[in-house]
Amino acid sequence: MTSRAMRATFQIVLLLFLLLFVYMLDFRLGVLRLLFPLQRELIYQRVTLPTLVIQHLQMVTISSAAATIVGLLIGVAVTRPAGRDFLPLARDLSSFAQTFPPAAVLALAFPVLGFGFRPTVAALFVFGLLPVINNTISGIESVDSRIVEASVGQGMTQKQVLFRTELPLSARVIVAGIRTSIIINIGTATIGSTIGAGGLGTVIIAGLVRNNTAFVLTGAITAAGIAFVVDWLFGRIETLFYDPRERVTT
Amino acid sequence: MIEFEHVSKHYGNTVALDDVSFTVPDGTVSVLIGPSGCGKSTSLRLVNRLLEPNDGYVRVDGTPVREFPPQILRRGIGYVIQSVGLLPHMTVEENIGLVPKLLGCDKRDRSRRAGELLELIGLSPDEYRNKYPIQLSGGEAQRVGVARALAANPPILLMDEPFGAVDPLNRETLQQEFISIQRKLRKTVIFVTHDLDEAVRVADRIVLMRDGNVVQTGAPEEILGAPANDFVREFVGSDRALKRLARFIVGDFMIDAPSVDRGAHLDWNRYRDFEVVYVTDDHRHLLGAVPRDGRAAMSSAEDAMDDALVGAVSFGSTLRDALAEILNTELAETPVVDEHGHLVGRITMAEIYSATPRRIV
Incomplete structure (x- = not known):
């Protein structure tokens, strides 16, 4: 079997496992019982796992969508002639913000935005913004300046240069940034449940409080599985775009 | 403009x-x-x-x-x-x-x-x-x-x-x-x-x-x-x-080339003024050249000619190419052919010297 076929098989098995684990109670029970034969309480009863998954995905989708849009706009703005002065600032800020612990962002956000869903989404948004901005800047900057000049020289307007040359040529790098942003957010979103945002963090926190490793693992396995599937999906999306490593021969 | x-x-x-x-x-x-x-x-x-x-x-x-x-x-x-x-x-x-x-x-x-x-x-x-x-x-x-x-x-x-x-x-x-x-x-x-x-x-x-x-x-x-x-x-x-x-085209400078049919007898008396006579076939394809001091009393021009001497330039090439060709051969001139290989003229050092700026490529 080729490595590609092996990967495809692994991905399908993983997806199947994830679906069964989340939606078939008996399957999940079986897996957890195998892992924790002595644990009496294996299934978190207060909220069903599919509900937690949906809450989790809602937080991630909203925050990542906003981060993607805003990050793209910022990245494009600071690479325009008019916004170029802000380029170093945008780079520094996004690098700096990435060093902030997520818990600190939450702690800073909830006095302003209250408990629960909204401050979590805000924190995830800030976190998801950075890879998108960074990759948008790097992607656009990496487009060969001679190709940009050729485009201008053929009579493209600034907007046409952006949409017909710069974005298509940097799309792969930008999508990679969005991919990183979403993967980070899927993991980080679990922390939102500490301020009552719901999501897969809920069952993890419950597990920690009650010293129930089965609960912790239920949340962790599910979040990791979702991250895997999304990562795989975006890996496929990236291949749709022009690969900047393919340089023109001269 | x-x-x-x-x-x-x-x-x-x-x-x-x-x-x-x-x-x-x-x-x-x-x-x-x-x-x-x-x-x-x-x-x-x-x-x-x-x-x-x-x-x-x-x-x-x-x-x-x-x-x-x-x-x-x-x-x-x-x-x-x-x-x-x-x-x-x-x-x-x-x-x-x-x-x-x-x-x-x-x-x-x-x-x-x-x-x-x-x-x-x-x-x-x-x-x-x-x-x-x-x-x-x-x-x-x-x-x-x-x-x-x-x-x-x-x-x-x-x-x-x-x-x-x-x-x-x-x-x-x-x-x-x-x-x-x-x-x-x-x-x-x-x-x-x-x-x-x-x-x-x-x-x-x-x-x-x-x-x-x-x-x-x-x-x-x-x-x-x-x-x-x-x-x-x-x-x-x-x-x-x-x-x-390189700015001048051979076709504009070439002069007539003396030639004989390959079957004919080469009579140097007729070509007293020339150092080289070219040999062609019935269709005027250039076959070779006979230098004055070459093998003389042969039966036909074809036997007398030396086909190693048959380097030629096309009439569309430049005087620079012609000069290079002259230096390549043992002769002091080069024949000129058209795109079909027909002999159309020759270039000697005199033509090279005479080149004046009168044509733009």
């Missing part, structure tokens, strides 16, 4: 162009040449407003270019740069159709036009249409770059070292193709290069620049024949007389 009128351009304290004036007449190729930093590329970019002058005017057909919106101006001017200028995410057809698309041509017209242009530049449309730039050789990419510049049929072409990234052998082919395309299309061309041989080959006029100034303008044979000062003399090199020969 493109005119530069007292044009100056500086970057901070660095002067790129200092009060430059010259004119590019309609339908001719002007080559801007000079050492790096002389301002040749800067001049070119002033024409399509990739740069703006600090002083003076650049005019196209009498109108200063600054009166046109840049995008509109550029869509009417073909722009060829080294092959990196092809958009790597677009096919050959999409690259060629770029400007027509900006001008609002529909897809069918663009596709048809791309086909025509691929034919013109000698690439099979069916084979090349859907290729990406990375799948092209350097020479092919360069041809596509020329095709793209011609796509919207602009009267003006700007070419910035268009063949600079191609190996010498391919470069010469591309230059020949460019010359023959230019003969058909008669565009007004500004061509930037640092390669003097290329300039001599493609130019109607050369604008020789140095440190932001025009040092000398004129036809290549003028510049090579009468350098204005020591700088020009040094720039064109001590072999300038040789380079100048």
Whole structure:
């Protein structure tokens, strides 16, 4: 079997496992019982796992969508002639913000935005913004300046240069940034449940409080599985775009 | 017509162009040449407003270019740069159709036009249409770059070292193709290069620049024949007389060649004034040559001839090629043949010496 076929098989098995684990109670029970034969309480009863998954995905989708849009706009703005002065600032800020612990962002956000869903989404948004901005800047900057000049020289307007040359040529790098942003957010979103945002963090926190490793693992396995599937999906999306490593021969 | 009128351009304290004036007449190729930093590329970019002058005017057909919106101006001017200028995410057809698309041509017209242009530049449309730039050789990419510049049929072409990234052998082919395309299309061309041989080959006029100034303008044979000062003399090199020969076509200088049929007896009394007699077949195909001091009393010319002496130049080649051929043979002259190998004349050292600047390639 080729490595590609092996990967495809692994991905399908993983997806199947994830679906069964989340939606078939008996399957999940079986897996957890195998892992924790002595644990009496294996299934978190207060909220069903599919509900937690949906809450989790809602937080991630909203925050990542906003981060993607805003990050793209910022990245494009600071690479325009008019916004170029802000380029170093945008780079520094996004690098700096990435060093902030997520818990600190939450702690800073909830006095302003209250408990629960909204401050979590805000924190995830800030976190998801950075890879998108960074990759948008790097992607656009990496487009060969001679190709940009050729485009201008053929009579493209600034907007046409952006949409017909710069974005298509940097799309792969930008999508990679969005991919990183979403993967980070899927993991980080679990922390939102500490301020009552719901999501897969809920069952993890419950597990920690009650010293129930089965609960912790239920949340962790599910979040990791979702991250895997999304990562795989975006890996496929990236291949749709022009690969900047393919340089023109001269 | 493109005119530069007292044009100056500086970057901070660095002067790129200092009060430059010259004119590019309609339908001719002007080559801007000079050492790096002389301002040749800067001049070119002033024409399509990739740069703006600090002083003076650049005019196209009498109108200063600054009166046109840049995008509109550029869509009417073909722009060829080294092959990196092809958009790597677009096919050959999409690259060629770029400007027509900006001008609002529909897809069918663009596709048809791309086909025509691929034919013109000698690439099979069916084979090349859907290729990406990375799948092209350097020479092919360069041809596509020329095709793209011609796509919207602009009267003006700007070419910035268009063949600079191609190996010498391919470069010469591309230059020949460019010359023959230019003969058909008669565009007004500004061509930037640092390669003097290329300039001599493609130019109607050369604008020789140095440190932001025009040092000398004129036809290549003028510049090579009468350098204005020591700088020009040094720039064109001590072999300038040789380079100048490349401007003259053998067909314009050749004289009649004595010949006998291969079956006939060679009677030297009839060819008293000649050092060499050429031997041809019934269709005047050149077979060989008999030098005066060669094997004499043979039965026929064919037996007497030495076919090792049959190097020849085509009538379309240059006097430089003819001189090279003369030096290659043991004879003091070279026969001239047409495209079918028929003997049409000969060139001796006398013709080489007599070359005068009376024809532009």
